[in-house]
Amino acid sequence: MASSAPALRFDRLDALRGFALVWMAVFHFCFDLSHQGLLAANFYEDALWTTQRTCILSLFLLCAGAGQAVATTQGQSWPRFWRRWGQVVGCAALVSLGSWFMFPNSFIYFGVLHGMAVMLIVARLSAPLKSWLWPLGAIALAVPLFAQHPFFDSRATNWLGLVTYKPITEDYVPVLPWLGVMWWGMAATQWLLARHPHCMASAASTHGSGDNSGLIPTIRAALAILGRWSLTFYMLHQPMLIGALNAWIFLK
Template identity: 60%
Template sequence: MRTPGPPGRSDRLDALRGLAMVWMAVFHFCYDLNHFGLIRQAFRSDPFWLWQRTAIVTLFLACAGLALALALHAGQGWPRFWRRWAQVAGCAVLVSAGSALMFPRSWISFGILHGIAVMLVLARLAAPLRGWLWLLGLVAIALPRLVADPFFDSRWTNWLGLVTRKPVTEDWAPVLPWLGVMLWGLAAGQWLLARRPGWLAGALPHRLAPLAALGRWSLSFYMLHQPVLIGALMLYLWIRR
């Protein structure tokens, strides 16, 4: 068994985040195979792929909410928060730039990193609400189904999520409804820390250590995995010619 990590971190949470990273990488590899014509799948309409994406994003944002609860419990101040936030926001800008080069007609203007950057600020501001976060999260999840307007269909406004149609883009994680998932993760983390702290701080089986290590470097892995996968497939196609 591995001993618990340093204050503000949880090996168990890192392993859960690492599992999400592996799942995401497999999903993206299949997506890349489809992009290069090596398989034929309807990623934009087949429920099998749509539900997988939903599950992966849900797991990511729930982990982000849990991690925020741990950080606040450990006394994280705003300066340290902003340093980490700047890394996420900077990587989001790089994702937009890279996607614009590779997918000029469907580039990523508000993907998962953009969403996390905005939602982390909102979730941190809402953290003092504690038990009320469950209700606030429910409202955030329900709003897109109750309120929608064509005004929000443009690239400048679709980040909020109140759209009448999904945008044509390689990735899209609007504030609504996904803020609700992060708020529920934050609320769950606060509840666990108050009533079941051992569930997050407990030791991790040694065989899961690689997942925990991956989870601690999730942002770096996220930024590097697609260039590596795409580069490897391009090399394969070049050799196969």
Template identity: 90%
Template sequence: MASSLSRPVDRFDRLDALRGFALVWMAVFHFCFDLSHQGLLAANFYEDALWTTQRTCILSLFLLCAGAGQAVATTQGQSWPRFWRRWAQVAGCAVLVSLGSWFMFPNSFIYFGVLHGMAVMLIVARLSAPLKHWLWPLGALALMLPRLIQHPFFDSRATNWLGLVTYKPITEDYVPVLPWLGLMWWGMAATLWLLARHPHCMASDVGKRGRGDNSGLTTMPLTALATLGRWSLTFYMLHQPVLIGALNAWIFLK
């Protein structure tokens, strides 16, 4: 089948733009959290549905995009060495997050947050990519399992990363493999389907305008989001130090 996928394509702008949108939303969410932590915003980020729902939506977007990225990588024939290089970056940043959060929140530091969870889930996703359409029911099963199976055995820090806990552990960020692997699998399944049936939809450039296209007003924001989405890990690691530093400087100087 002749298509835009007949030769390797490094990036898909629409996927990068979606990831960039999730990054912007996350940064706004975290800035509000920082304001609350400093007593400048009255908000309960642990119980108020306004904030807990946003966290779920942001995390869901990231994992769907991560699954989509794995679908693109395997379709393009990404080698295992290249996969492991990227994986090492994610895992290394997860360790840094744990260290940084331990200094800020020693009693509730992050030991299995989003990057820790993604490091495990990326390996599972890579290995399960050949299952293709079977990823849909597997994803549904992953989403349901924590509701069907809960046991005190999984409540310790050595096992609660699986997600089959009877209570949520005390930590600033907790992203266990279950149920979140289900969303990564669904992101893979949906993208594999698009790549097989509508590859041009995935490969099109958000910056291109066809004749008679009046979407010029949206081209620049989408291009900016796509650029941001290509640097997702860097942005993720830097945004909180920058936000916290700027906020503390403002408090000190006002």
């Protein structure tokens, strides 16, 4: 008989996702400042910014892999998966449309949401592989370093990631090597769920009580709430930041 108890909410995972969202928003605001000529920064070549982008994206994909591990372990149905997946695909289409208006020569046609839409399906199907996800992740990370071909340089094929040069686009998140990061997030979370599941949840979430006062628990709780609305925040933060910045420029 299936248990009627509610699934445990892993708020520390939510908080990690929320932290990635805050970091992303700060990064994007700096990009917006640079785009308006208010900040001298090269987001395409300067290691200060390219490294941050890699770290932020890695955090998102690790969390996405972790989320799939939690969902499959808790018995998430395929219809529920497809509903969420459809939201990701719809938002990816809106990102492409919006970026086309802002950057017609370098619009986003396979960015983070596009890549996640493909990788989430692969992650869901490969969840039963468990510990095999570690070597598979390593292979996914390594293949683009050794298997590059001009065939994969066109827009129809560069989403795989085996390109000889990076395409001209504002955001590019190909399946390889980034699927490896998602696989590692899934593998690590499957290991934790099997051995130390409560380390992913605070005492209050685990036991329904506990002292949640103090600065750090308060920040973690706020980040956890933000992390539960990750897709909404992702879609709204740039229009709001750009709108506020343009209004400030117009009014000053």
